[in-house]
Amino acid sequence: MANAEGSWEIRLERPEEAAAIESLVAEIFGPGRLAKSAYRLREGVDPLADLSFVAVENGILRGSVRFWPIQVGSEPALLLGPLAVQSDQRGRGIGITMMQAGIKKARALGHRAIILVGDAPYYARAGFVPLPAGGVRFPGPVDPARILGLALVDGALEALTGEVCRAR
Numbered sequence: 001m002a003n004a005e006g007s008w009e010i011r012l013e014r015p016e017e018a019a020a021i022e023s024l025v026a027e028i029f030g031p032g033r034l035a036k037s038a039y040r041l042r043e044g045v046d047p048l049a050d051l052s053f054v055a056v057e058n059g060i061l062r063g064s065v066r067f068w069p070i071q072v073g074s075e076p077a078l079l080l081g082p083l084a085v086q087s088d089q090r091g092r093g094i095g096i097t098m099m100q101a102g103i104k105k106a107r108a109l110g111h112r113a114i115i116l117v118g119d120a121p122y123y124a125r126a127g128f129v130p131l132p133a134g135g136v137r138f139p140g141p142v143d144p145a146r147i148l149g150l151a152l153v154d155g156a157l158e159a160l161t162g163e164v165c166r167a168r
Helices: 015-029 031-035 037-042 094-108 120-124
Strands: 009-012 053-057 060-072 075-085 113-117 147-151 162-166
Touching (some): 009 094, 015 060, 015 075, 037 060, 037 162, 053 094, 060 094, 060 113, 075 094
Parallel strands (some): 075 113
Antiparallel strands (some): 009 053, 053 060, 113 147
16 A cells, blocks of 8 residues: 555565564664563564565665564453654654554454554554553563553453463
8 A cells, every 4th residue: 555645655564574674673673672571572473474564665665563463361462563664754654554554454354452562642643542550461561551452343452451471
């Protein structure tokens, strides 16, 4: 899908783009990302190929978003992230457009809920809301105010309680 200006497109990532995506993520989030709880949940797990989107402009990778299978307590859910956009490309709507593409596809595929750790004002634009403190617990330290969720079906967020872990 192309943006309104037609200068960049959002599409599913391709296997040969994995190294470029990892490089972009490393540039944006730095080495400290590897110690964060959300990153540790992703270690050794592949992102969902049908929910991993990139923004490409004239053959140049501008951004990436991935979704990962997780469980919260006994409930399956998706973990969004990382959402990365080249620093000099921010403010063009690339991040929100990639995220909306992923949300739309996740809903169409029958997923029930998405959670993430991030900046509430930014993610609120896509419908994410803060989750009640103590209800969803990440392994390791996470600021509870940054745990956000999006219900893809009615009541899905209320069902999410307990420890976040890799999908079984």
